[in-house]
Amino acid sequence: MGLGIGLGYVIKSILALGVIIFAANYSLKYLNTFMTKKGKVIRIIERTAINKSSSICIVEIAGTYYVMSFTDTRNEILRELTESEKEAVIKTQTEAEGERNTPLFSEAKSEPFLKQLQSRYQSLYEKRK
Incomplete structure (x- = not known):
C-alpha cells in the first residue's frame, strides 16, 4: 500500500518535469525570435567549414564583399573582393536562389508522370474487379 502512493508521486513528478521542460523550450524559442534580428547591412553569403x-x-x-576567417578566438578580414569577383558571387547567388524557388516537378515533367500513375491505378483497379 505504501509503495503505490510513492509511485504516484514519482509519476506526477516526472510528468511535471516534462511539462516544465516543454514550456521552457517553447518559451526560449519564442524569445529567440525577438533576440536575433535580421541585419540589413551585414549578410553572410556563403560559409565553408x-x-x-x-x-x-x-x-x-x-x-562591399569580403572574404573573412572565423575561428573560436578571432575573426579576421582576409581580403576585399574585386568588382569582377563580386559580380561572380552575385551571379551564383541569384542562380542558387532561382534553383531554390523552382518547383520540384515542372508541369512539363509532371504531366507524363501523372498519366503514368493514372494508368497504373486504373490497371490495379481493374485487376481487383
Whole structure:
C-alpha cells in the first residue's frame, strides 16, 4: 500500500518535469525570435567549414564583399573582393536562389508522370474487379 502512493508521486513528478521542460523550450524559442534580428547591412553569403572550430565566409558589409576567417578566438578580414569577383558571387547567388524557388516537378515533367500513375491505378483497379 505504501509503495503505490510513492509511485504516484514519482509519476506526477516526472510528468511535471516534462511539462516544465516543454514550456521552457517553447518559451526560449519564442524569445529567440525577438533576440536575433535580421541585419540589413551585414549578410553572410556563403560559409565553408575548414574544421570544427574555424570557417571561411564571404560576407557582404554595406555593399562591399569580403572574404573573412572565423575561428573560436578571432575573426579576421582576409581580403576585399574585386568588382569582377563580386559580380561572380552575385551571379551564383541569384542562380542558387532561382534553383531554390523552382518547383520540384515542372508541369512539363509532371504531366507524363501523372498519366503514368493514372494508368497504373486504373490497371490495379481493374485487376481487383
